[in-house]
Amino acid sequence: MKIDILTLFPKMFxxxxxxxxIKRAQEKGLVEIKIHNLRKWTKDKHKTADDRPFGGGTxxxxxxxxxxxxxxxxxxxETRVILLTPQGKIFNQKMAQNLSKEKHLIFICGxxxxxDERVREHLVDEEISIGDYVLTGGELPSMIVLDTLIRLIPGVLKKKEAIKDESFSSKSLEYPQYTRPANFKGWQVPEALLSGDHKKIAExxxxxxxxxxxxxxxxxL
Structure with a gap:
């Protein structure tokens, strides 16, 4: 998969x-990520990428x-263009699964x-929000979306089961997990997990x- 990110703040990534x-996925050649400074495509000596709104406003x-x-x-x-915006559709696991199947994604970080509304009207295929709150820009949301979808690309994670059992992948939350020691300050790991009985553990x-x-x-549910 190829991913291009358009931003005014490339160092954030x-x-x-x-x-x-994500680093290992890039090293394996499973994903190629390029960060682009939008100012590269500006036309004045000051590299201006923003301006005051028509009609006034802050x-x-x-x-x-x-x-x-x-x-x-x-x-x-084959490119799909995504705009990160609080006005977009709330991001979820199903959307991540769909995006992970794309060949080329371009993310625009507002x-x-x-x-400019004409970007939405004429240049964007999909608008995505990570929640009903406002951030300073689309950089952090794009990182969240990319982290979620990249790990779903075949070969990125070692085991398919690691994805299958996770919260939201099966429309339910993941089960509790424990590791050593089996007893810490009297807080005991459930007996079923220590039994070695795979059927009992699965149940x-x-x-x-x-x-x-x-x-x-x-x-x-």
């Missing part, structure tokens, strides 16, 4: 994409021209007070997953 699973608006020119250069026939996990989902996220 240096840490998250150079560590752990803050600055990202201009359409740099975004249009960036997409003209980067977009291919910033400041907003983005316990399924039961606890359902119980946890009913208690914490009944809307998933």
């Amino acid at each position: 240096q840490g998250p994409f150079n560590e752990s699973i 803050g600055m608006i990202l201009m359409i021209e740099p975004i249009y020119d960036a997409l003209k250069e980067l977009k291919k026939k 910033h400041y007070e907003g983005i 316990w996990r399924k039961k606890k997953s359902i119980e946890r989902t009913k208690k914490r996220r009944p809307d998933l």
Whole structure:
């Protein structure tokens, strides 16, 4: 998969994409991530990518021209263009699964007070939000979306079961998990998990997953 990110703050991405699973996915050639500074496609000596809104108002608006020119250069026939915005559809695991099957994604990270509406109307395929709250820009949301979908790409994680058993993958929350020691300050690991009986363990996990989902996220059932 190829991923291009359009942002005014490319340095924000240096840490998250150079560590752990995403770093290994890039090293394996399973995903190629390129961070682009939108100012590259500006036309004045000051590298201006934003301007005041028509009609007045507070803050600055990202201009359409740099975004249009960036997409003209980067977009291919199979490309899907995503805008990170609080006005978008709330991101979930199903959306991540669908996006993980794409060949090429371009993420536009909004910033400041907003983005020229013509970007939404003419250049974007999908708008995504990570929740009903406002951040300073689309950089952090894009990291969350990418972290979620990249780990779903075949070969990124070692075991398919690691994905299958996770919360939301089966419309339920993941079962409780424990590791050594089996007893810590009198807090004991459930006996079923120590039994070595795979059937009993599977039954316990399924039961606890359902119980946890009913208690914490009944809307998933």
